[in-house]
Amino acid sequence: xxxxxxxxxxxxxxxxxxxxxxxxxxxxxxxxxxxxxxxxxxxxxxx
Amino acid sequence: xxxxxxxxxxxxxxxxxxxxxxxxxxxxxxxxxxxxxxxxxxxxxxxxxxxxxxxxxxxxxxxxxxxxxxxxxxxxxxxxxxxxxxxxxxxxxxxxxxxxxxxxxxxxxxxxxxxxxxxxxxxxxxxxxxxxxxxxxxxxxxxxxxxxxxxxxxxxxxxxxxxxxxxxxxxxxxxxxxxxxxxxxxxxxxxxxxxxxxxxxxxxxxxxxxxxxxxxxxxxxxxxxxxxxxxxxxxxxxx
Numbered sequence: 001x002x003x004x005x006x007x008x009x010x011x012x013x014x015x016x017x018x019x020x021x022x023x024x025x026x027x028x029x030x031x032x033x034x035x036x037x038x039x040x041x042x043x044x045x046x047x
Numbered sequence: 048x049x050x051x052x053x054x055x056x057x058x059x060x061x062x063x064x065x066x067x068x069x070x071x072x073x074x075x076x077x078x079x080x081x082x083x084x085x086x087x088x089x090x091x092x093x094x095x096x097x098x099x100x101x102x103x104x105x106x107x108x109x110x111x112x113x114x115x116x117x118x119x120x121x122x123x124x125x126x127x128x129x130x131x132x133x134x135x136x137x138x139x140x141x142x143x144x145x146x147x148x149x150x151x152x153x154x155x156x157x158x159x160x161x162x163x164x165x166x167x168x169x170x171x172x173x174x175x176x177x178x179x180x181x182x183x184x185x186x187x188x189x190x191x192x193x194x195x196x197x198x199x200x201x202x203x204x205x206x207x208x209x210x211x212x213x214x215x216x217x218x219x220x221x222x223x224x225x226x227x228x229x230x231x232x233x234x235x236x237x238x239x240x241x242x243x244x245x246x247x248x249x250x251x252x253x254x255x256x257x258x259x260x261x262x263x264x265x266x267x268x269x270x271x272x273x274x275x276x277x278x279x280x281x282x283x284x285x286x
Binding site for chain 2: 001003004006007009010011013014016018021022025028029032035036039042043045
């Protein structure tokens with residue numbers, strides 16, 4: 001019985017899912033860093 | 048919550064160790080799944096999906112258990128920290144429950160001859176996924192505040208009550224889904240070949256480490272978000 005295609009598909013789904021989730025976390029981190037920088041700049045301008 | 052620079056550095060070091068441990072655990076799991084473990088006699092190579100499918104299911108159930116506990120603690124102590132833990136865990140639980148719901152049909156198609164059957168195990172798992180997707184939607188749709196956290200906590204607790212039903216569904220009803228192989232009446236792991244059990248164990252460890260790694264990152268992120276919101280409010284009131 002040769003079902004290598006199905007095994008490959010399952011692997012792609014699992015790794016793809018994990019990598020995509022890590023990518024979304026990274027994107028959210030970047031947005032937070034940007035927010036923080038903006039806040040710092042505003043506070044510094046206020047003195 | 049104010050952030051202490053020393054504590055942040057310590058957290059980063061712990062995070063790095065966890066990243067390495069998780070990476071090594073996944074490497075060991077991949078070697079075990081694709082090289083070490085023998086091919087199962089009746090299902091053939093497709094049975095190796097089990098080493099992703101079962102740990103994903105374990106991780107999602109464990110994540111929803113953490114949501115359950117943290118939601119109870121939030122309702123009891125009214126501390127934002129528990130709400131953050133519940134939210135982060137629910138998100139991870141939904142991701143891995145989605146992986147269960149996709150890898151299951153990929154495994155089922157060549158074995159059962161169908162992608163999906165409406166049996167008790169599959170249907171109750173789909174209901175679990177819908178409940179926690181609703182939980183995450185509730186969190187994004189409602190305004191931030193204690194009411195949102197309270198509604199979410201109630202849904203987080205109610206949703207978890209489905210999990211014992213999912214576990215026992217294959218014992219209570221005749222289902223397409225196979226009965227438990229790891230925890231049986233004869234004992235833990237008695238129904239499995241020792242090499243398969245070892246491979247599953249390594250894979251379960253890798254997924255569990257990944258859970259703690261992702262939880263750490265998400266909780267730190269939510270704390271930082273709270274800190275930014277607090278500073279923004281302070282700035283708003285001071286100007």
